[in-house]
Amino acid sequence: MPTELQPAWWKEMAVYQIWPRxxxxxxxxxxxxxxxVLQKLDYIKSLGVDAIWFSPLYPTPNADYGYDIADYRxxxxxxxxxxxxxxxxAEAHARGMKVFMxxxxxHTSDEHEWFQKSKESAxxxxxxxxxxxxxxxxxxxxxxxxxxSVFEGGAWEYDAGLQEYYLxxxxxxxxxxxxxxxxVRQEVKEIMRFWLEMGVDGFREDVITYIAKREGLPGGxxxxxxxxxxxxxxxxxxxxxxxxxxxxxxxxxxAFTVGEAPMMTPKLAKEYITEGDGQxxxxxxxFQHMEADCILTDWIPLPFRLKKLKKAFTRxxxxxxxxxxxxxxxxxxxxxxxxxxxxxxxxxxQSGKMLAAAYLLQSGTPxxxxxxxxxxTNQQLDSLEQFKDVVTFNNARLFAKFxxxxxxxxRLANRRSRENARSxxxxxxxxxxxxxxxxPWFRVNPNFTQVNVEAAEADACSLLHWYRALLALRRSNxxxxxxxxxxxxxxxxxxxxxxxxxxxKKLLVICSFSEQPQRFNAPLGFDxxxxxxxxxxxxPPEVQSNQFITKPFECRVYRFG
Ligand code: GLC
Numbered sequence: 001m002p003t004e005l006q007p008a009w010w011k012e013m014a015v016y017q018i019w020p021r022x023x024x025x026x027x028x029x030x031x032x033x034x035x036x037v038l039q040k041l042d043y044i045k046s047l048g049v050d051a052i053w054f055s056p057l058y059p060t061p062n063a064d065y066g067y068d069i070a071d072y073r074x075x076x077x078x079x080x081x082x083x084x085x086x087x088x089x090a091e092a093h094a095r096g097m098k099v100f101m102x103x104x105x106x107h108t109s110d111e112h113e114w115f116q117k118s119k120e121s122a123x124x125x126x127x128x129x130x131x132x133x134x135x136x137x138x139x140x141x142x143x144x145x146x147x148x149s150v151f152e153g154g155a156w157e158y159d160a161g162l163q164e165y166y167l168x169x170x171x172x173x174x175x176x177x178x179x180x181x182x183x184v185r186q187e188v189k190e191i192m193r194f195w196l197e198m199g200v201d202g203f204r205e206d207v208i209t210y211i212a213k214r215e216g217l218p219g220g221x222x223x224x225x226x227x228x229x230x231x232x233x234x235x236x237x238x239x240x241x242x243x244x245x246x247x248x249x250x251x252x253x254x255a256f257t258v259g260e261a262p263m264m265t266p267k268l269a270k271e272y273i274t275e276g277d278g279q280x281x282x283x284x285x286x287f288q289h290m291e292a293d294c295i296l297t298d299w300i301p302l303p304f305r306l307k308k309l310k311k312a313f314t315r316x317x318x319x320x321x322x323x324x325x326x327x328x329x330x331x332x333x334x335x336x337x338x339x340x341x342x343x344x345x346x347x348x349x350q351s352g353k354m355l356a357a358a359y360l361l362q363s364g365t366p367x368x369x370x371x372x373x374x375x376x377t378n379q380q381l382d383s384l385e386q387f388k389d390v391v392t393f394n395n396a397r398l399f400a401k402f403x404x405x406x407x408x409x410x411r412l413a414n415r416r417s418r419e420n421a422r423s424x425x426x427x428x429x430x431x432x433x434x435x436x437x438x439x440p441w442f443r444v445n446p447n448f449t450q451v452n453v454e455a456a457e458a459d460a461c462s463l464l465h466w467y468r469a470l471l472a473l474r475r476s477n478x479x480x481x482x483x484x485x486x487x488x489x490x491x492x493x494x495x496x497x498x499x500x501x502x503x504x505k506k507l508l509v510i511c512s513f514s515e516q517p518q519r520f521n522a523p524l525g526f527d528x529x530x531x532x533x534x535x536x537x538x539x540p541p542e543v544q545s546n547q548f549i550t551k552p553f554e555c556r557v558y559r560f561g
Contacts, residue, residue: 025436147228202256212237266319326364531558
């Protein structure tokens with residue numbers, strides 16, 4: 001091992017993320033479910049992954065498709081039953097795969113029993129589970145402070161019955177929990193125990209760095225969206241709460257955790273994930289590499305800049321080195337499809353392969369989002385009525401203020417909305433892409449006739465087989481798992497070149513992010529004539545050379561020693 005970090009199962013695993021509503025519909029009501037998951041466990045295992053992360057499966061009114069939980073101890077009727085979940089868990093375990101649940105504790109649904117009880121009266125024992133405050137001004141008809149929600153206008157909603165406002169950093173139907181209340185933390189620990197006792201192996205912790213709010217809820221620096229962020233992002237108390245969860249519940253079960261953290265930097269992340277006694281989470285999802293074609297949010301697009309992407313990749317690779325471990329991902333349920341962003345729909349398979357090699361062979365634990373492995377892309381919806389997500393609707397209102405509406409907004413939403421990641425999984429070219437036998441809840445991408453699992457299985461050169469092969473290489477190769485990372489050709493605006501090295505073995509990964517021909521020169525110390533070309537997304541060159549001109553989105557992986 002080149003560093004002082006110790007090997008661990010969670011460093012060697014690869015994780016597959018399921019967004020249940022759109023994965024596979026087993027009871028043919030148009031909505032994905034656990035009956036569908038059960039049918040597809042062998043497929044998931046066949047990818048070479050070691051674990052599944054389920055986006056929320058709990059009962060929910062679906063204001064934010066499951067990220068608004070109405071009951072932390074159940075399974076939504078749409079998805080099945082607790083008994084069915086137990087079966088999925090057992091079957092996943094029988095195949096050697098772990099199962100991680102999404103744990104959303106920054107907020108609940110407003111339909112959760114705690115919230116319902118909290119608004120019965122200010123004397124309710126549940127009142128202090130949330131942030132209820134009197135309004136300001138004469139007659140108290142102004143919100144308690146100027147915070148704006150990340151999703152939906154002001155961050156305060158008035159309750160006429162109680163004559164108080166409650167805080168919601170996300171949608172109105174997602175009131176924030178008061179984690180400073182020890183009773184709330186006790187509830188959270190009991191929820192964790194409930195799932196761990198059942199055999200679940202860990203949690204993905206939703207917006208975990210938001211769970212502490214600044215004492216006194218002071219006014220925030222005014223921003224178009226999310227005013228107040230500085231008063232609820234990564235406050236010191238987050239660490240206290242995480243320490244309590246870890247000591248009291250997670251450690252005794254040996255549970256794995258990955259936290260989601262908007263606006264995270266490597267320096268700050270190390271306060272949570274540095275290995276040793278003070279470690280609070282195993283891994284952290286940050287967003288920096290997801291901002292190479294936008295600014296602040298996916299919804300403010302900029303031209304894609306490879307240098308920005310490379311900088312983020314290398315920054316995390318080098319700054320965590322020797323002290324903490326990276327979480328690697330390019331897609332999840334919150335972002336448009338990566339081929340449509342950083343790759344090319346025209347060169348879908350080539351660019352998809354290149355993107356896979358650009359992140360899967362870095363140092364860290366990779367996550368693969370459903371459909372990514374077959375190269376699903378964004379789709380073009382015909383009208384705003386076809387969209388389903390609170391974030392899209394909020395942006396429609398926001399952009400309208402700046403004159404972006406109608407067709408212009410539709411174009412933006414088709415390009416930038418996270419709903420692009422939420423279209424039904426494309427299993428075959430059968431009606432509804434084999435996802436369901438009924439009309440799916442959300443439109444299937446019309447490219448399913450070409451882009452689907454069945455077609456990819458049958459094609460030896462498909463992206464699907466490429467993912468399998470890369471994951472197999474990573475899994476069986478200590479060099480890929482634990483080798484040192486170095487970036488080469490840093491100044492190139494079109495090529496991302498990195499190597500992994502341990503003892504006398506080396507791996508060189510060459511990725512062109514360009515449709516245009518680019519000149520590649522092998523970095524010093526890498527003689528391609530003596531390397532073994534393990535992966536190439538075009539027919540291997542007849543003559544090896546240390547200089548070559550790249551084909552569109554060309555990718556090669558060489559092994560040395
Ligand atoms: C996280 C989830 C996202 C959700 C939000 C609010 O960012 O990944 O889907 O909308 O939290 O819960």
